[in-house]
Amino acid sequence: MADEQNPEGSAAPPPAPKPAAPKPAAAAHPAPPKPPAVMVTTPWESDITEALKERFGADITEFSTYLGQNFLVAKPDAAIPILETLKLELDFDYLVDVTAVDYPKRAERFEVVYILYSFARNERMRVKTTIADGYSPATAVTVHLAANWLEREVFDMFGIQFAGHPDMRRILLPEEWQGYPLRKEYGILQQDDAWVRENMGIESGQ
Amino acid sequence: MPEATFLDATELVINMGPQHPSTHGVLRVILKLDGEKVNGTECVIGYLHRGVEKIGENRTYQQFAPYVDRMDYVAAVSNGLGYCLAVEKLLNVEAPARAQAVRVILTELNRIASHLLWLGTHALDIGAITPVFYCLREREEVLKIFENYCGARLTTHAFRIGGLQYETYDGFEEEVKKFCDWFIPKVDEYEELLTHNRIWVGRLKGVGVLSADECKEYGVTGPVLRAAGVQWDLRKAQPYSGYEQYEFDVPTGENGDTYDRYTVRMEEMRQSTRIIRQAVDRIPSGPIMGKVPKVVKPPVGEAYVSIEAPKGELGYFIVSDNSTQPYRLRVRPPSFVNLQALDCMVRGGLVADVVAIIGTLDIVLGEVDR
Numbered sequence: 044m045a046d047e048q049n050p051e052g053s054a055a056p057p058p059a060p061k062p063a064a065p066k067p068a069a070a071a072h073p074a075p076p077k078p079p080a081v082m083v084t085t086p087w088e089s090d091i092t093e094a095l096k097e098r099f100g101a102d103i104t105e106f107s108t109y110l111g112q113n114f115l116v117a118k119p120d121a122a123i124p125i126l127e128t129l130k131l132e133l134d135f136d137y138l139v140d141v142t143a144v145d146y147p148k149r150a151e152r153f154e155v156v157y158i159l160y161s162f163a164r165n166e167r168m169r170v171k172t173t174i175a176d177g178y179s180p181a182t183a184v185t186v187h188l189a190a191n192w193l194e195r196e197v198f199d200m201f202g203i204q205f206a207g208h209p210d211m212r213r214i215l216l217p218e219e220w221q222g223y224p225l226r227k228e229y230g231i232l233q234q235d236d237a238w239v240r241e242n243m244g245i246e247s248g249q
Numbered sequence: 250m251p252e253a254t255f256l257d258a259t260e261l262v263i264n265m266g267p268q269h270p271s272t273h274g275v276l277r278v279i280l281k282l283d284g285e286k287v288n289g290t291e292c293v294i295g296y297l298h299r300g301v302e303k304i305g306e307n308r309t310y311q312q313f314a315p316y317v318d319r320m321d322y323v324a325a326v327s328n329g330l331g332y333c334l335a336v337e338k339l340l341n342v343e344a345p346a347r348a349q350a351v352r353v354i355l356t357e358l359n360r361i362a363s364h365l366l367w368l369g370t371h372a373l374d375i376g377a378i379t380p381v382f383y384c385l386r387e388r389e390e391v392l393k394i395f396e397n398y399c400g401a402r403l404t405t406h407a408f409r410i411g412g413l414q415y416e417t418y419d420g421f422e423e424e425v426k427k428f429c430d431w432f433i434p435k436v437d438e439y440e441e442l443l444t445h446n447r448i449w450v451g452r453l454k455g456v457g458v459l460s461a462d463e464c465k466e467y468g469v470t471g472p473v474l475r476a477a478g479v480q481w482d483l484r485k486a487q488p489y490s491g492y493e494q495y496e497f498d499v500p501t502g503e504n505g506d507t508y509d510r511y512t513v514r515m516e517e518m519r520q521s522t523r524i525i526r527q528a529v530d531r532i533p534s535g536p537i538m539g540k541v542p543k544v545v546k547p548p549v550g551e552a553y554v555s556i557e558a559p560k561g562e563l564g565y566f567i568v569s570d571n572s573t574q575p576y577r578l579r580v581r582p583p584s585f586v587n588l589q590a591l592d593c594m595v596r597g598g599l600v601a602d603v604v605a606i607i608g609t610l611d612i613v614l615g616e617v618d619r
Contacts, residue, residue: 080571082550109550110338136465139555140581144568158553158566158581162465162479165486169553189468192589200302215295215618224303225577231307 087113091133091168098128114169119155122172123181126157129170130186134163138187141194143201147227151175153203157183174203182208200225217242259283267296271374271604274614278591278603285599290592294585297618305578310336310410310545313578318404320582321616323366326359326395327558329408334489335554335565336410339547342540346533348412349491353528354425355398355407356490357521361432362391363559363611364514364521368439371511371608375452380439387435390428397424411541417532425529429522436518444512453508457594457606460505467590471561471583473610476513477505483557490556495524507609514611546573553581560584560611580619584612 084107092106095115102121107114117125129135139158146152151173160167174180182205183190194205195214202223204211212218221235236247266277275296281288301320305313317332318325330352337343344352369384392402397418399407407413443449459469461477474481482499484492500516502509547569555564561583568577587610594606 080549083548110341110552112552138468139562140553140564140566140579142566142579142581144577156566158564162481167553187468188466189586189589192585196585213295215298217295224300225306229303231303 082109084109087115089113091129094133095125095128099125112167112169114171116171116173119172119174119178119180122155122157122170123183123186125170126159126183126186129159129168134161135159135166135168137162138183138189138193139167141183141190141197143197143203143225145201145225145227149173151178153201155180155197155203176202179204179206181206184208199223202226260288265603267293272607272614273370273612274617276588276607276612276614276617278607280600280603282600285601287595287598287600287603290595290603292588292591294588294614295618297614299619301619302578302580305575307574309573310547310575313575314408314410315404315406317580318406319615320580320619321363321558321560321563321584321613322403323613324359324363324559325404326355326407327363327556327563329406330356330490331554331556331558331563331565333408333410334556335552335567336545336547337539337541338552338554339550339567339569340410340541340545342411344412344490344539345536346491347535348408348537348539350528350532351413351417351537352408352490353492353495354525354532355395355405357525357528358391358394358425358428360521360559361518362388364518365391367514367559367608367611368511371605371611372443372449374604374608375449377443377446377449380442383435383439383442387432390431394421394424394428397421409538410545412536412538414538416537422529422532425525429526429529433519433522436515440515444515450508452602452605453511453609454506455504456507456598456602457609458504458506459590459594463590463593464505467593468586469561469590471557471559471587471611472510472513472517473505473561473587473590475500476502476509478503483555483562489554492524495527497521497524507605510609544573546571555581558583560613560616561587582616582619584610584614584616585619588612588617 087106087108095103099121103115103117105116137160139160142156144154153174155172155174157170182194192214194208195212197203198205198211199213199215200223213220217238220238222229239245239247261282263280263282264277265280266272267275277293279291279293301316304316314329314332317328321328365384365388369381372380395405396402399405399415459473459477461479464474464477478501480499480501485499497520500513502513549569549571551568553564553566555562563583564581566579567575570576591610595603
């Protein structure tokens, strides 16, 4: 009986719903022009960029604006001196956030992003730098104390070690945890099964 | 040589939490004590880590919206507003005026609810039992408005990318106005109970001082920063959602101590009521949803958008690769960054004050750990 039902069951469903659903979606899609695959930025020019250009020259490769938000891209070694100059001379005295973005296909896979704010200017900007896996960028704790936990979280999630950080340990995950969850190759269901078995006494957390 | 006994130890290391009623969740603080004096602390966090940012990369923009409510679950509406504004920024659309006004009303009501929960639990930590009952009673009225509006009380998912899903219900304006009229005398009542209470003042004045410079150094925002005398509020500094139309004051303190943070938050509840009254009186008519495509695919790019959440600056940094899911979604949580200043605030103080200082920071561990 099972043999009779099986060919029937597997033959019946595919023709009915499957081809019907994707067709209208596929027809609707090509209509709008494809948006460009890169971020469409405009150059950013102000007294800040002038001062930084004079000071750092070729160490800063880009000054751009996207959606009215300014950012610069700097070489990794220059990031901390730039943060220091911005803090001491240009009033960017509040480090809002430090985070990273993983682009595994690029040669320098991580983009480290520092978000800054100036109370005096009421202005925001981002300092970005790209680094390869295994490279240790200098810590920003020497400039902003706020960087301490933020960099620990970046280390926890991406495995980027910040050189000179006073306490470079994991912060949200257990210290013995293996793997860095926000890397792109880390699956959404993946976890450190050995750790879970050992510490939770269960086979799997899933 | 006599053996050193336990009592000879100059420094005693003890654990506070993760199961401790006054840590407001699962926060573990390792205290290094010299008698009653705190020599240093170390926070152990992450007990509530759910990988919200990873989930964000694996859900579509609309699917992820309910998740943000579960970070600062005491102020879910604020979380939702920040997220919607961030995606709207990437899409380069703006919510219609009517949606913006309703958003302001609900967000400010949520600020009141969040501050009420803070006041109740903070007072409970200090030893004042009564205020928590009063605060929860008033908070209930706010939650009823949320329930009437969208069916949920806590994790509301009140807003959608581009505007609102629901029109306001019949009698919404009247109910909100009634709440405002009823609520202001209640704030006076709390103040009568606490503001000049000798025990309250004694426990809070001069405790956990964080100066303006220290706040900026640690990235501390919200009422904690304002209590240190910095008149900075994102609703004023970089208005969003039409906040520039409303008249309100940004209260500040002078000493940056626990007492000032208390007075700042009390005044903020009054100011929120003031904003709500103005907004309710002039909710414009019109659509509640902007022109947002059914499938949200922002162009390649990135944006950082932040709002003044009840606890401080709540920011979303989203990187889009023109797909239906964020390429990277970073949440800048105020509680996480503010908690970092705990060590600076308790060092050199008394162990009993640690409880007061954790309370005054107003952290929510769901947001710290994400």
